[in-house]
Amino acid sequence: MDSFNRWIWSMAAVFVVLVATTGAEVIDLRWVVASDYTLWTSSLAQRVITINDMFPGPLINATTNDVVKVNVFNKLDEPVLFTWNGIQQRLNSWQDGVSGTNCAIQPGTNWTYAFVVKDQIGSFSYFPSINYQKLTGGFGPIRVNNRIVINVPFPKPEAEFDLLIGDWFFSDYKVVRPGLGVSVDVPDMILMNGKAPYGYSKSISHESFNVTKGKTYRFRVSNVGTTLSFNFRIQKHKMVLVETEGSYTNQIMLDSLDVHVGQSYSVLVTADQDDSDYYIAATPKLLNTTDDSPLVAKGVLHYANSGSSVGVSPPSGPDPWDIEFSVNQARSIKWNLTAGAARPNPQGTFNVSNVTLSETIILHGSEANISGLYRYAVNNVSYLAPDTPLKLADYFVNGSGVYQLGDFPIQSVKETASFGVSVVGATHKGWHEIVFQNDLLSMDSWHLDGYGFYVVGFGDGEWTIGSRSTYNLYDPVVRSTVQVYPKGWTAVYVFLDNPGMWNLRSQHLKNWYLGEELYVRVHDDDPNPAKENAPPENLLLCGMFGEPMAPSSAPEPQSGA
Structure with missing residues (x-):
């Protein structure tokens, strides 16, 4: 039996155990x-990407340590990949579903993702990661529930609701994709679970949640948009923040909550008002709107014995231009040190109050002009995806001919903007400080696949070493997507113990698509540390390792899970 087959059998045994x-x-x-x-x-017919005839796509409802297998049949007319936003996939970046780790699933073919939600809980989402397809759907919710032996730090709610909110464009993604330029992109609408705002059209349904007076409900709220942060609130109801992207938070009472592109939160809402209908609203940040604008998402919280409908106007929220409000709220969101999560020991067992940093990485996100082309860049390098995924090149030829370690500047900005295949070699099992510096006049948000960030600080202007004096190293929240305010910085710590090739990107779709990303290669030649899994048996090959799979005659499965 060769080494690869031995690995397959060993992984099967691991799954069984x-x-x-x-x-x-x-x-x-x-x-x-x-x-x-x-x-x-x-009222306009437009292309929407569906999964099993559903938009948004179906819920992935898992529990800590479950094995998730997703067999994707691609009936689009172009390749597709899915990424699992916030799922850490221990030792397994082969399943990450981005251009640097996977060959795309070709039209007319199918491919099965297989990963373990190892030592994880929380609220997440998935979406298509290539070809600008997220603009037109393909996204959906992920829940990872606690194992029954782990206490949840709040009473079991009456029910849980997934609430996917995001900006939406009426233009087809295939029309938008080739024409991306310098113009300010203002979406046409904000949707709730794929539905237009309440009152927008009698022929188009709006989102509504049924509740019973006196009961408490958990809302898992995700920003699945491409461009806009939003402020979320429920008319006359307080919200208790309890979780964000795999971390239980200190429980704070909120009137409203800012949710940035790619982020997810859980809030508890008690139906403690008179029997009636109440607005659920989400309004964009850094954009002026009116109550009747389609850019104000409006749904309904419907009491079981309601005798009246919602009023004329949704509840007012904070000034959309009030950055100070948003920053102060972000700083108030802290890790619940006494709660368990995926493990019985408290979250506070793992802290950053006294760690030794291996390296500081400073990343400037900015606009760039390269040979007359409008692009986004990191440290003045605009990522250009090679034909061969980095992970394949890394495994089979040590990256030769595809990327070169050391080319990307990790603490400086190149004088002249250029295209590049940006890969950072990082110390395995080392603590890294990453500073996201936003050189743009707009919001940005950053995400690292395979990991959670300890969000230690926010600030205005340029980050300096002296900025560390403002860090919260006692109870910073851990999450996988963090916002960066206009002309400001955000600092995170991350312990790089998950070997693999991991995508670090802007969650704003246009920024990402036009080059605001890089990859972090976490590797150790020492044979003793735990290594990443070997390639899966169904590995797709492309680029220098072979042509993409031809369309197959695989039978189409029945719709549904």
């Missing part, structure tokens, strides 16, 4: 990914 000893399950999903021209969101 994991399922047997932890009560974990194997979750088998079959997705048919297609495009549908219907009146989904407005």
